[in-house]
Amino acid sequence: MSILETQDCYRPQRGVRGWIGGRFIAWAPALLGLLRRWKPILHLFSTWVVTRYDDVVEIFETDAAFGVTYAENLDVITDKQPFFLGMRDTADYRRQLAGMRTVCTAADLHRLADDAEARAQAMVDATDGRIEVVGLVRPAAFDTIARYFGVPEPAVGSLSVWGSRLFEFQFTGSPADKVWLADVEQIAAAFRVHIDGVIAARKAKVDRPDDVLSRCLTLQAQGAAGYSDVEIRTALLCMIVGGPPQPPMVLPQALEQLLRRPAWLAVAQQAARAGDDGRLWAIIQEAMRFDPLGPGLKRIALQDWTLARGTSSARTITKGSNVVAAFSSAMMDARRIPDPKRFDPDRQPHEYVHFGHGLHICFGLQINKATMPRMLKPLLARQNLRRARGSAGHLRKNGLFSDRLVVEFD
Amino acid sequence: MxxxxxxxxxxxxxxxxxxxxxxxxxxxxxxxxxxxxxxxxxxxxxxxxxxxxxxxxxxxxxxxxxxxxxxxxxxxxxxxxxxxxxxxxxxxxxxxxxxxxxxxxxxxxxxxxxxxxxxxxxxxxxxxxxxxxxxxxxxxxxTPPRDPAEGKLDWMLPYQVPHDGAPEEDIRTxxxxxxxxxxxxxxxxxxxxxxxxxxxxxxxxxxxxxxxxxxxxxxxxxxxxxxxxxxxxxxxxxxxxxxxxxxxxxxxxxxxxxxxxxxxxxxxxxxxxxxxxxxxxxxxxxxxxxxxxxxxxxxxxxxxxxxxxxxxxxxxxxxxxxxxxxxxxxVRELKQDVAKFWTSLEENAARIRAQDPTANHVNAEWIAERVIGRGRDGHLLCPAGYRKPDRYGLPDNGFLFRSDDPHGVGCPPGSHVRRANPRDALAPKDDQESRETLLQAANNHRILRRGRKFGPKIADPKVDDERDRGLLFMCLNTDIARQFEFVQQTWLLNPAFATLFGEVDPLLGPAGPMTIREKPLRRTVDVRTYVQLAGGxxxxxxxxxxxxxxxxx
Amino acid sequence: MRQTTLCVPLEVKPESCSRLVALIEDLKRAEDKGSDPRTANFFRLHNQIPTLHFLSMSVFPAAEFDPMFIIEANFDGPPGPFWRQIDAVAGERIRAMIRCCKRPRDDTGALYDAVTEPGSKVAVARYLEARTEQPSVFHHGNRGLSRDRILEDHQLFLAVRAEIDRPTGGRPSPYRTGTAAQAQTLLRAAMLPVFPWLDDPAPKRISLSERISDIFRLLRFIVVALVALTLPGLLLAAALRWQVYLSMLGITAIIIFALLFKHRAAIAGTEVINRGKVHLLSPVKLLLLLVGAALTIFLATLVVTPIILAIDAIGRFATPFDTAAIPIAAREAAYVAALGVVSVFVTLPLIVLILRYNEMRDSAQDRPPQDERMLREMIRREDWIAQNHMGSIVLIKPGILRSIIIRAGHYGLGLFLRVTATDGYLGSMRTVHFAHWAFLNNHSRLLFFSNFDHSWDSYLDDFIEKAHAGLTLAWGSGIGFPPTRLLVYDGASHGRQFKNWALASRTVSRLWYSAYPDLTVDQIERNHQIANGLRKRSMTEEEATAWHWLL
Structure with missing residues (x-):
């Protein structure tokens, strides 16, 4: 079977390596807690692990000294076409970002959110009181975003698998792993061809639906810079790789956290039934604080930089070092987060750094804020929502990412 | 008064x-x-x-x-x-x-x-x-306002950054x-x-x-x-x-x-x-x-x-x-609106009786006594009624509040007499030392009153005859800030006096609520503005x- | 809920002082009124720093020093999260203020550089944290009540008031017709849907561990002080025969007390009536002292016993460990320790006597110079709401003994208040929300901040009329303070001088924020008692009647 047709959204983690990886993820919070206390800026070979809130934020804020490391992997996916995710704060970066913001506007959020909820609602309604949450969120997320951007499913394979695989590679992989690279190159190439085809087909159409692709093509026709076919393709590709793989990872994690806190689950359900999306988002965001997408984000030191200068924990990070800004740890840092172990949806915005901070703050933050609560809402609104019996009722992860969580309801 | x-x-x-x-x-x-x-x-x-x-x-x-x-x-x-x-x-x-x-x-x-x-x-x-x-x-x-340039620090001038507020208001009558x-x-x-x-x-x-x-x-x-x-x-x-x-x-x-x-x-x-x-x-x-x-x-x-x-x-x-x-x-020339006082208290009494048929005792007189804190003849209100006259048959002024009327069931905590001179009422504890300390503290803020009323007597206290009448408030003290101003600010017009909330002297202050403690439950009356400053x-x-x-x- | 009181004193570059003041005024304007007239005053501070009770920023000019910029903060919980919150609200503005201040010459200089260099994004929270000064004595009026608790209790109070006054359409109010206990049940039922937290037990204001640690620290202080005071006695008791030792103590004590008696009165012309009573020995203090003395004897015995054993062993060239000797040595040690502790009756009066001599030679400042312009700036900011604020810095009197006494005295007073002032009262005063003293410049200056109810004059009058002893003890160390007598007498009782002195030491509270500007300490306690009454599912008639007076 070709890798293009695989049903597995992530590379299977098997054997001893898989087990060790799984344990490591499970123990990460405790390990990071120890680091936070005793070794807030840890130097391990060529990598620095930064665990305190102040230092993590300093890394995010100081983009002149700490660059993103996405470019290398991104090149594999985009076939060396530049995309702002991998850039530093340059004129190009700002131009591209502005270009994306022109075609993705706040006015779309409402429609997107309604769409996401409708899809989730249909799936929940179609079951007989038992549903797997990752499998619920993933299609809802991909279908919603893909339609919004104007990219239909390919003839062979699926957007969700391709997108997830490429996401997995982008954020956790490395071109050094030749086997992995081969798989990814194959998927990426197919994905690019697919989108090229979609663009060509759309151009031929007279009656175009209102989506991001159509808007880009309109701008292209008007001669606006930054909307060549290749640039549009790269943008659509990166948006689908960067965006929709995330909700199926973090929403099951959030639900798992809520299932561990029945009182808060009840509050969330109440909000879902009352249609209070703002409150629901606050609760989900707080749940995600306990188990965010990953332990941290990678950066690379672009110059020598003394982190936490003037304090007793100051360390000078040399140019070229890898730096892991452990935002999961930062959000549990009692030095800055009031009572971090308490579940409190009324926290201040600055207490959440899992969408990043500063220059590379998540592009999809607003989309996520609008759609994520709506994807979970139909499920939460159901009566007597509970874990399925046995291990299925507990979140299982594949490596870093959520794999399976089954819940039941009446 | x-x-x-x-x-x-x-x-x-x-x-x-x-x-x-x-x-x-x-x-x-x-x-x-x-x-x-x-x-x-x-x-x-x-x-x-x-x-x-x-x-x-x-x-x-x-x-x-x-x-x-x-x-x-x-x-x-x-x-x-x-x-x-x-x-x-x-x-x-x-x-x-x-x-x-x-x-x-x-x-x-x-x-x-x-x-x-x-x-x-x-x-x-x-x-x-x-x-x-x-x-x-x-x-x-x-009195003209003071010179705003008074007391400027010269050495700072080269580095001065403007930050002062508006100059003092110049009020003239x-x-x-x-x-x-x-x-x-x-x-x-x-x-x-x-x-x-x-x-x-x-x-x-x-x-x-x-x-x-x-x-x-x-x-x-x-x-x-x-x-x-x-x-x-x-x-x-x-x-x-x-x-x-x-x-x-x-x-x-x-x-x-x-x-x-x-x-x-x-x-x-x-x-x-x-x-x-x-x-x-x-x-x-x-x-x-x-x-x-x-x-x-x-x-x-x-x-x-x-x-x-x-x-x-x-x-x-x-x-x-x-x-x-x-x-x-x-000296403060205080204009009194007698008709407004009695008609508004009449309205209050009517409202209370309408809401509560058991409140037969509540009439304008009853409320007025509580606004003042004394009966018409000057006898202090006590939980049991009026305080007994002294041996001359006159209102007895040797009273204290803390032991006899701690909650103000008789003389309401926000009544005019209790605000004008709380005596020992603000004592935190009902022990001799606490009462004595607070009484002596209160006596550090006394004024010797020498006022007289002006204007004609009103014929019918409930009908406004549109004549000017009132009280020429005069008092003697040697420390205006510690005596007169303190009484006015910290007692009479203090909205947080004696743990009350958001109410001031019912007689002298602007319109607002007044709490009257009573068993089983306190009542609230809405007093209007009865006294207005005309000069002073x-x-x-x-x-x-x-x-x-x-x-x- | 544990609460924190602290301040951050920063020395100002004199050339930038005026700019600093302007920056504070700017911040105040921006936060107080805001740009949207519909929002409440200081709504950003209110919403984004949900732990904050009171905050102030002021600049203290001084004749002897360059100006001092001080941020004072009183909030719930530990400082770290608070600093991050204030950084989020006003980080860049505060950074500009820090730039107006001098680079510290100690090891926080590097942090100053990091925070103030052009374009710096280093969190100012770090610098403020590093420059924080802990209070020497502090008082929390509504101790243990979090800001949100205070606000929620008040919302409940307003709702209860409206409910009681709600027109009943000609029927007698249901709260009037039954017993007081029934009325409470009815009111609870009416409030519960809006205030579901009435079903929860009231949060503990002072946790058991906090209480135990407070008492432990106070006892530790007493023991250390007793050891220090009795060490000479202990050595003498060990060296001398008890008859000689006790006679010596007795004679010295008699001489000291005679001298104290001779100098007990005020110097002619400075007599004043002390209005509040001074209780040198209340039952609580006596108990603490006795427990302290017992602990001291116990500890001294533990220390001295092995010494006796060792000396004995060395003297006899015997085996160093003889179990039979232990009880004998312990008895001996306890005996010496007990004798030693008695010497406190000499050392303590001796210290007081020396201080009395100092007092008689202290200069007081009857009429300190007052900057008219500053006075006007202070007064125009006062008496807008139910509370007021004051900040003051005074110089501390010199002398070795005095220095020790001031430090130990403040430390002990702070611990003592922690243990005893738990019901909101400070003496007879219940008008203080958050107040604290702190030492500045190597203990050469004493800072005082207070957030209190009613006017400044009435606050100072309270000190004069009700709490002059404690205040004289704590503030009498200031240069120019009105003449004191035996540390606690007179002093603040010299009302006018004291007010003048305090007024001259004050500065303008440029920015001052209160999270609940309408509420006095009394009102907060009242609201809390009402809430606690409504938390109860039922009450006895007696309880309910008492509770009804609060409504």
Whole structure:
């Protein structure tokens, strides 16, 4: 079977390596807690692990000294076409970002959110009181975003698998792993061809639906810079790789956290039934604080930089070092987060750094804020929502990412 | 509210007196409210003489018609008079800059200084409050605001960054009052005659009478008189006594011929009332001074302090004591709306009865008594009814609150009498020490009231006859900030007084709620604004010697 | 809920002082009124720093020093999260203010550089944290009530008031017809839907561990102080025969007390009436002292016993460990320790006597110079709401003994208040929300901040009339303070001098924020008692009647 047709959204983690990886993820919070206390800026070979809130934020804020490391992997996916995710704060970066913001506007959020909820609602309604949450969120997320951007499913394979695989590679992989690279190159190439085809087909159409692709093509026709076919393709590709793989990872994690806190689950359900999306988002965001997408984000030191200068924990990070800004740890840092172990949806915005901070703050933050609560809402609104019996009722992860969580309801 | 109380009418409790040596140098109004002289006039004077005229000349001339009464009682008095000056008045008369600067800050700044008005509840953020008549008060001393450039630090100038707020508000009233002359007579007819004489005399000396009020004290019996709302008034007054430490002043105040002991409830040191004697802070109450030299040459003796028999000041060498045996007089002309008072309380009572058929006892009278805190005849409200009269059959004023009425079931915690003088009511614990400490603390903020009502009696208290009437509130104190202003700000108009929330004095304050505690549950009435300030300011009430000095200016 | 009081004193570059003041005024304007007239005053501080009770920023000019910029903060919980919150609200503005201040010469200089260099994004929270000064004595009026608790209790109070006054349409109010206990049940039922937290138990204001640690620290202080005071006695008791030792103590004590008695009165001309009673030995204090003495004897015994054993062993060239000797040695040690502790009756009065001599030679400042302009700036900011604020810095009197006494005295007073002032009262005063003292410049200056109810004058009058002893003890160390006598007498009782002195030491509270400007300490306690009453599912008639007076 070709890798293009695989049903597995992530590379299977098997054997001893898989087990060790799984344990490591499970123990990460405790390990990071120890680091936070005793070794807030840890130097391990060529990598620095930064665990305190102040230092993590300093890394995010100081983009002149700490660059993103996405470019290398991104090149594999985009076939060396530049995309702002991998850039530093340059004129190009700002131009591209502005270009994306022109075609993705706040006015779309409402429609997107309604769409996401409708899809989730249909799936929940179609079951007989038992549903797997990752499998619920993933299609809802991909279908919603893909339609919004104007990219239909390919003839062979699926957007969700391709997108997830490429996401997995982008954020956790490395071109050094030749086997992995081969798989990814194959998927990426197919994905690019697919989108090229979609663009060509759309151009031929007279009656175009209102989506991001159509808007880009309109701008292209008007001669606006930054909307060549290749640039549009790269943008659509990166948006689908960067965006929709995330909700199926973090929403099951959030639900798992809520299932561990029945009182808060009840509050969330109440909000879902009352249609209070703002409150629901606050609760989900707080749940995600306990188990965010990953332990941290990678950066690379672009110059020598003394982190936490003037304090007793100051360390000078040399140019070229890898730096892991452990935002999961930062959000549990009692030095800055009031009572971090308490579940409190009324926290201040600055207490959440899992969408990043500063220059590379998540592009999809607003989309996520609008759609994520709506994807979970139909499920939460159901009566007597509970874990399925046995291990299925507990979140299982594949490596870093959520794999399976089954819940039941009446 | 204030009326004379220190009267010697048979069958009344004995009153304190100043020792004769002291009394002869103080104005009579300090130790007496002239209770037997029931009628009178308050004449508000503005000086208009040209610069060439000496400032004291008019005072000299005034003696033709008016003798300012000193404190040694004459056998048969038919007329009495008192006089007091504002800061601008003293300045106009030619009292020197130095002497003016030695007066207390509130007197120097006047009642209409921006921050003071806020604390007194008269004006806030540039707007007169409801408890002031429309358009603002009509008279004051019209004290100019201070120089905003005063006290700038020179060294900072090169680095100065602008950050100051707006300059002080300059409030002026239509009428300027430089002095207040009070005439007391036995009959209204005599009042009129005397007034005509005085006005004519003053006119000859370029002194305008810019405002007059007909004063009245209709004593019913034993010194009891009623204010316009119909309530016996002027009942509770501080009783001065001479402290013995560090200086023995015990002989200066007498009661029935003997040195007055400290009244356990009402006792205040003499210095709370008279400048120069030991006050609540165990120090001579500070007062103004005048230099004993003239021009810029300290060796050039100014004969006038000597001539006027001003004593040397105890702390400032080379200065004469202008304040000794004088006092500060706070005057506020308060307009009362009697009809509004009674009709609004009637409405409240009707509302309460309509909501609660069991509340048959609630009528306008019932509420009015609780607004005041006493019955019509002046007997304090107690949990069991009214307090028993004293042995003269008069309202007993030796009461305390903390043990007898801790929750204010009888006399409501926010009633006028309880706010005006909480006595020991604010004691945190009901033990002897706590009660005594708080009582003594409260007595550090007492005022000696000398007001009288003005305007005609109302025919039907529920019908507005559109005539001006009210109370010319006057009180004596030596520390305006610690005494009068404290009472007004921290007690009467304090919205958080005694753990109440968001309500002020129901009688004097602007409209708002008032809590009346009752078993089983407290009631709330909505009081309106019944009393409005029509004018007022701070005056200096000089001693007889200081008055002589002023006449020499 | 544990609460924190702290301040951050920063020395100002004199040339930048005026700019600093302007920056504070700017911040105040921006936060107080805001740009949207519909929002409440200080709504950003209110919403984004949900732990904050009171905050102030002021600049203190001084004749002897360059100006001092001080941020004072009183909030719930530990400082770290608070600093991050204030950084989020006003970080860049505060950074500009820090730039107006001098670079510290200690090891926080590098942090100053990091925070103030052009374009710096280093969190100012770090610098403020590093420059924080802990209070020497502090008082929390509504101790243990979090800001949100206070606000929620108040909302409940307003709702209860409205409910009781709600028109009943001609029927008697249901709260009036039954018993007080029934009325409470009805009111609870009416409030519960809006205030579901009434079903939860009231949060503990002072946790058991906090209480135990407070008492432990106070006892530790007493023991250390007793050891220090009795060490000479202990050595003498060990060296001398008990008859000689006790006679010596007795004679010395008699001499000292005679001298104290001779100098007990005020110097002629400075006599003043002390209005509040001074209780040198209340039952609580006596108990603490006795427990302290017992602990001291116990500890001394533990220390001295092995010493005796060792000396004994060395003296006899015997085996160093003889179990039979232990009880004997312990008895001996306890005996010496007990004798030693008695010497406190000499050392303590001796210290007081020396201080009394110092007092008689102290200069007081009856009429300190007052900057008219500053006075006006202070007064124009006062008396707008139910509370007011004051900040003051005074110089501390010199002398070795005095220095020790001031430090130990403040430390002990702070611990003592922690243990005893738990019901909101400070003496007879219940008008203080958050107040604290702190030492500045190597203990050469004393800072005082207070957030209190009613006017400044009435606050100072309270000190004069009700709490002069404690205040004199704590503030009497200031240069120019009115003449004190035996540390606690007179002093603040010299009312006018004391007020003048305090006024001259103050500065303008340029920015001052209160999270609940309408509420007095009393009102907060009242609201809390009402809430606690409504938390109860039922009450006895007696309880309910007492509770009804609060409504």
């Amino acid at each position: 204030a009326l004379a109380s220190v009267n010697s009418i048979p069958g009344s409790p004995p009153n304190w007196k100043l020792a004769p040596s002291l009394a002869i140098d103080t104005q009579g109004i300090v130790a007496s409210g002239f209770g037997k002289l029931e009628t009178g006039r308050a004449l508000f004077l503005e000086f208009t003489w040209p610069a060439s005229v000496p400032g004291g000349a008019w005072l000299e001339a005034l003696q033709e018609s008016v003798t300012i009464t000193h404190g040694v009682p004459a056998a048969q008095q038919d007329r009495a008079a008192a006089i007091a000056f504002t800061g601008t008045g003293l300045g106009y008369m030619g009292l020197g800059e130095q002497a003016l600067a030695s007066f207390a800050r509130p007197f120097r700044e006047g009642m209409y200084q921006e921050d003071r008005m806020r604390r007194l509840g008269d004006r806030r953020k540039g707007a007169w409050q409801e408890s002031v008549i429309d358009g603002g008060p009509v008279w004051s001393a019209n 239509p009428l300027t009052v430089h002095a207040l002359l009070m005439l007391y007579t036995r009959t209204e007819e005599d009042s009129r005659l005397w007034r005509d004489d005085v006005v004519a005399l003053l006119a000859r000396h370029h002194v305008d009478v810019v405002r007059q009020l007909e004063l009245l004290l209709d004593v019913e019996h034993q010194g009891i008189s009623r204010e316009h709302l119909g309530f016996a008034d002027g009942l509770s007054q501080p009783a001065p006594y001479g402290l013995t430490v560090p200086k023995d002043e015990s002989g200066l105040v007498t009661l029935e011929g003997r040195p007055a002991a400290r009244d356990p409830v009402q006792g205040v040191p003499l210095g709370e009332v008279l400048i120069g004697y030991q006050n609540g802070h165990s120090e001579p109450a500070p007062g103004p001074v005048v230099p004993t030299w003239v021009g810029g040459d300290p060796s050039k003796i100014d004969p006038r302090p000597e001539q006027a028999k001003l004593p040397p000041h105890s702390l400032a060498e080379g200065f004469a004591d202008l304040g000794l045996n004088g006092s500060y007089l706070v 300011d701070y005056f200096f009430l000089p001693s007889m010697a200081a008055l002589r000095y002023l006449a020499l200016l």
